[in-house]
Amino acid sequence: MKSLMLIVASFCSCAVVLTGGCASAPLDFPRTESFAFMSPQETALGRNFHPQTSAHPGETGVYLLPGGPDALVARAELWLESDDRELCFGAAALTIEVLGDARVLATLRESELLLAYLSHAVEKVAKAPRAAERSEGRRRVLTSLAVSLPKVIATLRSGERGLRWFEEACAAASHPDVRKAFSQALVRLSNSPHALGSNVIDKVREVFEGSAKPLRDPTLVRPGTGRGRRSRNHR
Numbered sequence: 001m002k003s004l005m006l007i008v009a010s011f012c013s014c015a016v017v018l019t020g021g022c023a024s025a026p027l028d029f030p031r032t033e034s035f036a037f038m039s040p041q042e043t044a045l046g047r048n049f050h051p052q053t054s055a056h057p058g059e060t061g062v063y064l065l066p067g068g069p070d071a072l073v074a075r076a077e078l079w080l081e082s083d084d085r086e087l088c089f090g091a092a093a094l095t096i097e098v099l100g101d102a103r104v105l106a107t108l109r110e111s112e113l114l115l116a117y118l119s120h121a122v123e124k125v126a127k128a129p130r131a132a133e134r135s136e137g138r139r140r141v142l143t144s145l146a147v148s149l150p151k152v153i154a155t156l157r158s159g160e161r162g163l164r165w166f167e168e169a170c171a172a173a174s175h176p177d178v179r180k181a182f183s184q185a186l187v188r189l190s191n192s193p194h195a196l197g198s199n200v201i202d203k204v205r206e207v208f209e210g211s212a213k214p215l216r217d218p219t220l221v222r223p224g225t226g227r228g229r230r231s232r233n234h235r
Contacts, residue, residue, distance in 0.1 A: 042083075069099060069108045073117050080117075080124055089137030092121050093144045100148025105155040114152070115165045121145070126175040133177070142177055146184035150192050163200065170208035182208060 041050055052061075067074075072095060079091035098104055099114060108114060125141050132138055149166065156162030166185075173179050186208065190201045 069104045070110050070113065072098065073110070073113045076117055077120065080120055085128075085132055085135055086137045088124070089132075089135055089141050092124070093137060093140035096121065096141065096144040096148050100144070100151045102151060102155060105152065111156050111161060115156075115162070118145075118149075118152070118165075119169065122169060122173075122178055126173075126178050142181045145178075146181045146188065149182075149185040150189040153189060154192055163204070167204050167207050170204060171211045173208070173211060174213065179208075179212070 039046075041047065041053070046053075076091065076095040079095070080088055082088040082091070096118070099108075121141060122145065125138060125145075128135070128138060153162040153166050156165075166182075170182055170186075173182055186201070186205055189204075
């Protein structure tokens with residue numbers, strides 16, 4: 001497990017360093033208890049890297065993946081399929097944070113792959129089981145989306161591709177957590193120094209608000225079917 005996390009962390013770090021800058025990691029922050037698989041070699045990533053790990057039993061190491069942000073996106077797709085929930089979401093959060101850096105986006109060649117990955121990450125978050133909603137990694141993905149999406153959209157505004165993707169994503173968003181992240185991204189996008197113009201933002205906001213689930217008419221709720229004591233029949 002440690003070796004797999006080193007792969008994720010080292011690649012994300014290299015993506016930033018190769019673009020000409022780096023930042024020191026915060027050391028003083030709330031930590032949550034984490035757990036490791038008893039047999040990590042049986043996971044999807046474990047099987048993928050079995051030749052390397054089996055050649056160095058009992059050791060940890062760093063596996064550098066060349067290719068810049070495009071290679072990161074390709075590898076990140078594999079991490080999304082990890083059987084380890086925290087690794088899946090934790091790697092996604094780190095990846096989205098790195099891809100939200102303007103220096104990294106400047107070297108991206110295949111923007112469609114990035115947008116496809118973001119769609120996959122959003123779908124993974126939205127379709128996660130109810131038990132995963134308490135996952136710290138999942139919460140980090142949502143936070144990363146809210147912060148990084150405005151930067152991605154502003155950078156990919158050539159041909160308005162990034163904006164069209166976001167508009168389509170807003171129209172399709174139904175999960176409350178995803179909608180909250182998109183709402184925060186819209187606010188950041190409107191306050192961004194690379195703002196796309198109030199008319200453009202208003203159009204996306206109109207699409208987003210139009211896709212909201214309509215409020216339930218309380219007069220149509222039958223007694224006993226709602227939540228709480230008030231909805232129950234009393235004798």
